[in-house]
Amino acid sequence: MTDTSTSPRRASRPPRAPRRDAAENRVAILDAAISELNHDPDASLETIASAAGLSRRSIYGHFSTRDELVAELNDRGIARVTAALAPIRHSDARIALALVGARLWSEVEDVRVTAQLAIRGPRREIVGKGLEPVRRGVLDLVRQGVEAGQLRTDIEPGTLARLIEGAALSVLDEAVRADISRDEGHRLVMLVALSTAGLSWREAAELIDASPELAPDAQPHASHHAGDTE
Amino acid sequence: MTDTSTSPRRASRPPRAPRRDAAENRVAILDAAISELNHDPDASLETIASAAGLSRRSIYGHFSTRDELVAELNDRGIARVTAALAPIRHSDARIALALVGARLWSEVEDVRVTAQLAIRGPRREIVGKGLEPVRRGVLDLVRQGVEAGQLRTDIEPGTLARLIEGAALSVLDEAVRADISRDEGHRLVMLVALSTAGLSWREAAELIDASPELAPDAQPHASHHAGDTE
DNA sequence: AATAACTTGCACATCAATGTGCAAGTTATT
DNA sequence: AATAACTTGCACATTGATGTGCAAGTTATT
Structure with a gap:
């Protein structure tokens, strides 16, 4: 889960760069989404995820909601x-x-x-x-x-x-x-x-x-x- | 689809003509559906029904399924x-x-x-x-x-x-x-x-x-x- | 090798929409 | 007025999709 909350619990935590594979997966999701939504504007996350070669659950690691x-x-x-x-x-x-x-x-x-x-x-x-x-x-x-x-x-x-x-x-x-x-x-x-x-x-x-x-x-x-x- | 033919069939059900208001409502539903689907291709039956001035339940009296x-x-x-x-x-x-x-x-x-x-x-x-x-x-x-x-x-x-x-x-x-x-x-x-x-x-x-x-x-x-x- | 980042599977809560059953009302038709 | 047709509201089952929590696995990075 990408933490977007700005609660400065301690000293500012330096937001590290995402791991390489994670970055790739993110792009894969975006691409899969484009492709799938071209076929069906209502494609489910399940569909998109598997088109990206990932599990539906993983998408939520990159995007907190479908929207x-x-x-x-x-x-x-x-x-x-x-x-x-x-x-x-x-x-x-x-x-x-x-x-x-x-x-x-x-x-x-x-x-x-x-x-x-x-x-x-x-x-x-x-x-x-x-x-x-x-x-x-x-x-x-x-x-x-x-x-x-x-x-x-x-x-x-x-x-x-x-x-x-x-x-x-x-x-x-x-x-x-x-x-x-x-x-x-x-x-x-x-x-x-x-x-x-x-x-x-x-x-x-x-x-x-x-x-x-x-x-x-x-x-x-x-x-x-x-x-x-x- | 709609069998209006007066086939002399006395099996178990003499298919009577629909009541006048019912027929009107049917048309109202169709019209409302056209209009609503023009705005949103995914309009719900609820939406369509109320646009037709009817309850959602009533639609099922005319069409057994949304499809x-x-x-x-x-x-x-x-x-x-x-x-x-x-x-x-x-x-x-x-x-x-x-x-x-x-x-x-x-x-x-x-x-x-x-x-x-x-x-x-x-x-x-x-x-x-x-x-x-x-x-x-x-x-x-x-x-x-x-x-x-x-x-x-x-x-x-x-x-x-x-x-x-x-x-x-x-x-x-x-x-x-x-x-x-x-x-x-x-x-x-x-x-x-x-x-x-x-x-x-x-x-x-x-x-x-x-x-x-x-x-x-x-x-x-x-x-x-x-x-x-x- | 150690660590943190990431993925996954499962269970679960939620939500919106569909479709049914039924009892109680309205209304057209005879 | 009597009857059947129709409408309605409510409860309920179902389905598909979304979003979360968590524990256990993988993998990039140091």
Whole structure:
């Protein structure tokens, strides 16, 4: 049990670093949870635990309640999405929008769980709050694009932003259903985002092919900070 | 399921017709269930019952188990969707596709619950089977459109069909989030379906405005009269 | 090797939801 | 008014999941 109580019984006890295997197990739990919740948003701790190769009891050594585990997953998801989308800035809103799709694609699993949580469950309000900045970002892109005459004007920006988001999620769903390859999904999510944004399919393809920053390998991967000596 | 047939069977039980209020209550339960499950896919019978203005206990007078209630909802949903989409036939696949969106829109609530059930829960396989014909129909339309050079060819028909379905559902979600008016939703779902199918937003709008059968008041039953208005 | 950290299995308490039985009320229908 | 249909409240059994306490085992770390 991770003692969170701040009762300074004696001199401050130095919180030691967790054991290596324990740290690994913690990650294993998180990963298993993501994976299992992708299949069934109501997966039990039992299920998650055994998927992580641990006993249910052990989970409580890392997370004091189920909610805490989910919350952590959630924070992680939001953090990843935010990190992935934050640096996107481009003079062409269409490209930026495609980039949003592409970045989401590179985080499929986390994104899906987070998105599910944002829709269902009692936490949906809170999760929604966390995603607020991301949504604002997309909305700003849409506005920028409309302003520049690059995107459709027949749908209100706010609505359009949410629809693009929804369209992208559809691709992620489809990706889980049918096993879609990395590059295929990469292109697909961009195509769909652009289509929803108002481009014809030929325009979308043209734009993607003409923009080197949208190539499947132009993805600046999330920071593996610290070059580990190998 | 519900045997209303007056089979001349004098075994031991003459099956009488249900009392009028009972029949009404049954419908009330179904309606309440739809509504509540739209808010929370895991709504309890307690919640549903009180939303229907009844006690939880009374539900068991109409449905012997929760599953049976859900199954009935499901059948009803599939029936409605099927009925709404079955008569759609048109030489122009784009119009037909828009029509699919429009018809789904007219059944929003039922469609959403059914769609949810098709994704979550242990019944998803069964529900999916029920929707099979509908999906085949959409797929056929997509193929027809591709054949005729009216729809995009950069996405595999099977995938495209599912993406269109997903896009339409996004609109339905959006409709629940923000209160969208009947006509607004009607147009929106068509626009999004066509956009996903590959049209630019201007093409989509043009097509919709030029097709009287896509007008918000074009009624569900009278199938189609030869399109001559151009 | 010694220690503390971690895992595990079991027993147990709790909780929310489902489904039943039954007796007492209401209400539609004849 | 008489009857059967229906609703309701309460008690109760059941089930699945969560969360705890504890003792006994394992394993990383020193």
